[in-house]
Every structure is written in C-alpha cells, then in structure tokens.
Amino acid sequence: MSNANLPENLTTFTAYPQTEQVCRDELSQGTLDIDSFKQNRQRCSLSSCHGMCCHHGTHVNQETAEVIQRVAEEEAEFFKSLGLDLPKEVIIDDEDYEDFPVEKLEWKGLCSIKKTAVKEKHISSIVNDYPRHFKNTSCVFLLDDSRCGLQELSKAKGLHPWHYKPFTCWLFPILIAPGQNQPEIVLPSPETEPWYFPEYGYDGFFTKVPCGQYSECGQLGYILLQEELKFLSEIVGRNFGQEIQDAIANSAESD
Numbered sequence: 315m316s317n318a319n320l321p322e323n324l325t326t327f328t329a330y331p332q333t334e335q336v337c338r339d340e341l342s343q344g345t346l347d348i349d350s351f352k353q354n355r356q357r358c359s360l361s362s363c364h365g366m367c368c369h370h371g372t373h374v375n376q377e378t379a380e381v382i383q384r385v386a387e388e389e390a391e392f393f394k395s396l397g398l399d400l401p402k403e404v405i406i407d408d409e410d411y412e413d414f415p416v417e418k419l420e421w422k423g424l425c426s427i428k429k430t431a432v433k434e435k436h437i438s439s440i441v442n443d444y445p446r447h448f449k450n451t452s453c454v455f456l457l458d459d460s461r462c463g464l465q466e467l468s469k470a471k472g473l474h475p476w477h478y479k480p481f482t483c484w485l486f487p488i489l490i491a492p493g494q495n496q497p498e499i500v501l502p503s504p505e506t507e508p509w510y511f512p513e514y515g516y517d518g519f520f521t522k523v524p525c526g527q528y529s530e531c532g533q534l535g536y537i538l539l540q541e542e543l544k545f546l547s548e549i550v551g552r553n554f555g556q557e558i559q560d561a562i563a564n565s566a567e568s569d
C-alpha cells in the first residue's frame with residue numbers, strides 16, 4: 315500500500331492511513347449487526363487471561379505489516395527496554411493459511427496472510443481452562459505482564475494508545491466480517507463464531523476467550539465496547555454507538 319492517493323491535509327488517527335481510508339470507503343456503507351451488540355460481555359483481566367487472545371499473534375494487512383516491521387527496527391531500543399527480545403522478522407506469513415484463509419473469515423480490509431510472529435509462552439499452565447486447540451505461544455509484542463508492546467510505544471510517544479496497535483487487536487472481540495455484499499460489524503456469538511472448524515479440531519477463537527463470551531454479570535456489548543465503537547466511528551465517519559441506541563429505542567417504541 316502506498317500513501318500517494320491520500321489527500322495531504324488528511325487527519326489520521328493511527329499509523330495506518332491507508333487502512334483508515336479503506337475503512338472510510340467500505341465501512342461507511344457496512345452493515346452493523348445491532349442485535350449482536352446486545353449480548354452481555356465483560357472486560358478481561360490481564361492477570362487472569364494472560365493475553366490469551368494474543369496466543370497466535372494477529373493477522374494484519376500489507377500496510378500494517380510494513381509499518382510494524384519498520385517500527386520494530388526503528389524502535390528496537392524501546393522494545394528492548396520493555397523486556398521484549400524481538401526477532402529480526404516480526405511479521406511472517408501464516409503457515410496455517412491454506413487451511414484457514416483469513417480473508418474468508420474476517421474482512422480483507424484488515425487482514426491478509428501476513429501476521430505478527432509468535433514466541434513460546436506456556437499459557438496453558440497459567441490459565442484455567444485454556445482451550446486445548448490454542449497453542450502455547452504468544453505474539454512477539456506481548457510483554458511478560460500481558461500488556462501490548464505496540465500500545466506501550468503509542469503511549470510513550472504521547473499518541474492515542476491504539477496508534478500503532480493493529481486494528482484487529484484494538485477492535486477485539488468486535489469482528490469485521492466479509493459479509494455477503496459488504497463488510498459486517500458484529501460482536502460474534504457461538505452461532506456466528508467465524509473460526510469454528512471442528513473438522514480441523516479448531517473450536518473457535520472469538521468466543522473462546524473470556525472477553526468474547528457471554529457474561530451474566532457483564533454489560534451490554536455496545537456499552538462495554540463504547541471506546542472501541544467510538545474510535546471506529548471517528549475513523550469511518552459514522553456514530554455506531556448512537557446507531558445502536560437509536561435502533562434499540564425505535565424497536566422499544568414499536569413494541
């Protein structure tokens with residue numbers, strides 16, 4: 315991806331202006347699955363989940379891959395100071411891509427065969443009920459205390475905490491699905507879990523981590539995830555939180 319087609323005075327929110335432009339172009343008409351955001355969810359606690367959603371790294375698009383690789387090299391000293399021993403190649407091709415072509419499951423505006431590399435981390439020995447189909451690995455940017463190194467870099471530079479964080483990561487557990495004709499913004503449930511492949515012994519991803527599961531004592535998804543919806547709204551030029559509230563109010567009136 316190149317920035318050649320972007321207006322010079324464009325305000326950007328993240329380190330990924332091309333990705334923001336694709337979001338504006340395609341999510342401005344994207345479908346918002348209102349009902350899915352009425353599901354109860356709760357925030358995870360890093361001290362108990364140990365960043366298990368980062369066990370496989372994260373899929374990224376070409377622009378994100380290039381920026382992260384460059385930042386890893388330019389900011390090597392900063393990452394070292396956090397205790398991260400980054401490999402030379404922090405972005406790799408997904409070796410499971412043939413079985414799980416990510417663009418069929420998640421929107422290609424954010425994902426491709428590229429992903430962040432992983433390191434060994436024996437999460438199953440520290441997380442209760444760690445799913446058996448999750449590997450004992452973690453993204454190379456995951457710190458020992460389960461914070462994200464790219465988020466810490468953003469904060470250290472005085473930027474928005476999600477400036478360098480891949481879209482797929484700060485949106486999680488919100489999914490942007492490919493949809494039938496246009497992308498769909500959804501909070502996955504067990505019925506809409508995109509990564510359910512029992513034939514491969516793979517039992518799901520979004521709904522297998524604590525923050526992606528139903529929580530009796532949690533909050534409605536659109537309230538709990540209002541920061542994520544607000545940031546996406548600012549990038550896309552819609553107001554997803556308001557759209558959900560309006561739809562709920564309208565359906566209550568017509569009942």
Ligand code: SF4
Binds near residue numbers: 367430454455
């Ligand atoms: S980039 Fe950060 S949030 Fe995303 S998988 Fe890696 S450590 Fe986790």
